Amino acid sequence: MIFYFTGTGNSLYAAKQLxxxxxxxxxxxxxxxxxxxxxxxxxxxxxxxxxxxxxxxxFLRKAKFQTNYLYLILTYGNIHGGAAELAxxxxxxxxxxxxxxxxxxxxxxxxxxxDMEEQTASEPGKKIEEHLGRIREDIEAGKxxxxxxxxxxxxxxxxxxxRQAAVPSDQxxxxxxxxxxxxxxxxxxxxxxxxxIHLEKGRAVHTMENCQMCMACIHHCPQNAIRxxxxxxxxxxxxxxxxxxxxEIVKANDQSGWEAHR
Numbered sequence: 001m002i003f004y005f006t007g008t009g010n011s012l013y014a015a016k017q018l019x020x021x022x023x024x025x026x027x028x029x030x031x032x033x034x035x036x037x038x039x040x041x042x043x044x045x046x047x048x049x050x051x052x053x054x055x056x057x058x059f060l061r062k063a064k065f066q067t068n069y070l071y072l073i074l075t076y077g078n079i080h081g082g083a084a085e086l087a088x089x090x091x092x093x094x095x096x097x098x099x100x101x102x103x104x105x106x107x108x109x110x111x112x113x114x115d116m117e118e119q120t121a122s123e124p125g126k127k128i129e130e131h132l133g134r135i136r137e138d139i140e141a142g143k144x145x146x147x148x149x150x151x152x153x154x155x156x157x158x159x160x161x162x163r164q165a166a167v168p169s170d171q172x173x174x175x176x177x178x179x180x181x182x183x184x185x186x187x188x189x190x191x192x193x194x195x196x197i198h199l200e201k202g203r204a205v206h207t208m209e210n211c212q213m214c215m216a217c218i219h220h221c222p223q224n225a226i227r228x229x230x231x232x233x234x235x236x237x238x239x240x241x242x243x244x245x246x247x248e249i250v251k252a253n254d255q256s257g258w259e260a261h262r
Contacts, residue, residue: 005193009248014073018132025193043056050082055193072098084101084149087101100146102138115233171230176208178225193255
């Protein structure tokens with residue numbers, strides 16, 4: 001049993017290589033009963049700023065796992081910044097403890113820092129399948145291990161926190177701009193795991209309420225009509241995992257059927 005969070009498909013692809021029973025965290029958040037039983041339970045998600053998305057943290061606080069083995073796989077694209085150590089701290093604050101936490105380097109979808117054409121081209125060099133194979137072997141063997149954080153990892157995370165503290169408090173609430181190219185197709189509303197996008201008069205509108213900064217909306221827009229209000233490395237390039245279909249992202253993240261988001 002794996003619980004996953006995905007924006008552009010990387011974590012979903014990794015989850016599919018590790019188990020057949022997959023449960024979307026954005027969908028699981030709506031369940032009244034949050035007790036889960038399985039011999040092995042995994043969490044697969046990306047890290048943003050070296051930490052798990054806010055929704056994943058909230059799920060981990062709510063969920064009760066009855067299992068012999070709990071593991072986390074954290075996908076990232078450049079520097080993990082001690083993500084495993086940070087995730088274990090988060091788990092312990094929620095009264096839980098992981099047996100195994102590892103990171104998996106994949107393409108990075110953070111548009112202000114990376115060119116998506118370069119990220120796509122870099123995938124073969126990251127040896128994703130090889131690393132996934134080792135992770136799968138570790139899990140099957142019941143290995144108990146938390147990826148250690150080095151002094152350099154912790155320093156990177158501290159630098160990130162300092163940079164974030166210097167950003168104006170309201171910047172993230174105005175990070176997206178919908179241009180005239182929007183045709184009102186609604187894809188962005190269906191790939192948003194937080195349900196914070198809707199259509200008004202045939203055009204996408206972001207409320208930013210509970211936004212996870214996964215950037216699924218901007219990457220999946222077929223018209224490239226959603227832009228950032230801060231500089232992008234390559235505004236013409238977007239990313240999605242080539243092994244994952246758009247319909248799978250919609251199935252994982254669509255919030256339109258839940259009354260709380262209407």
